[in-house]
Amino acid sequence: MEDLMRIEKKLMDEDDMKSLKEISLAPYIYIASQLIKKKRKAGGSMFRHQMDTLAILIEYNYLDPILLKAAVIHDTVEDLKDFDTTIIAKTDNDGEQVLKLVLEVTKQPCETKEVFLKRILEHGSYNAKLLKVTDRISNLIQLGFVTQYDFIERTCDDTEYFILPMALLIDFNMYQEIISLIETRKKVLEIMDFNTISKK
Numbered sequence: 001m002e003d004l005m006r007i008e009k010k011l012m013d014e015d016d017m018k019s020l021k022e023i024s025l026a027p028y029i030y031i032a033s034q035l036i037k038k039k040r041k042a043g044g045s046m047f048r049h050q051m052d053t054l055a056i057l058i059e060y061n062y063l064d065p066i067l068l069k070a071a072v073i074h075d076t077v078e079d080l081k082d083f084d085t086t087i088i089a090k091t092d093n094d095g096e097q098v099l100k101l102v103l104e105v106t107k108q109p110c111e112t113k114e115v116f117l118k119r120i121l122e123h124g125s126y127n128a129k130l131l132k133v134t135d136r137i138s139n140l141i142q143l144g145f146v147t148q149y150d151f152i153e154r155t156c157d158d159t160e161y162f163i164l165p166m167a168l169l170i171d172f173n174m175y176q177e178i179i180s181l182i183e184t185r186k187k188v189l190e191i192m193d194f195n196t197i198s199k200k
């Protein structure tokens with residue numbers, strides 16, 4: 001059975017560094033560089049978000065090459081118009097598996113956000129859940145720079161409903177981090193509420 005809960009963060013050792021050294025991310029970073037001009041609501045680019053997601057996985061000591069390569073390009077199919085998915089499939093020997101994982105965490109045009117998240121929660125592979133949870137940690141961190149009340153509230157709500165159950169299945173430390181991030185973002189909402197009331 002896969003390790004579903006990691007109570008303590010494992011620090012990288014020499015074997016981990018060796019494993020990481022053997023993963024060639026450069027071709028995937030090149031693909032992701034197309035996202036540099038794609039801006040985010042919280043500022044910065046979608047490219048930076050891919051790198052943040054990668055860094056969070058490494059911080060939590062997830063070093064599976066398929067997972068890390070998918071993290072680097074996880075938004076390309078969804079966010080780049082008419083993106084040719086065969087580029088990913090042909091990138092290297094892992095390309096087809098990377099593409100399969102990327103497509104698993106890609107919202108389809110026919111899916112609402114709720115249907116999309118529910119699909120991953122109920123039917124997603126272990127790596128799809130892990131990548132989505134990590135992606136949401138990055139999103140919640142950047143949410144601190146967003147000023148639209150509805151967007152913050154909606155993100156916190158669907159995180160509690162869909163992402164927290166995923167995190168509980170995947171990694172208890174990630175689960176705890178997400179709870180902490182939701183709490184701080186809800187405090188931002190309280191401040192926004194207070195400021196709105198005080199101006200009346």
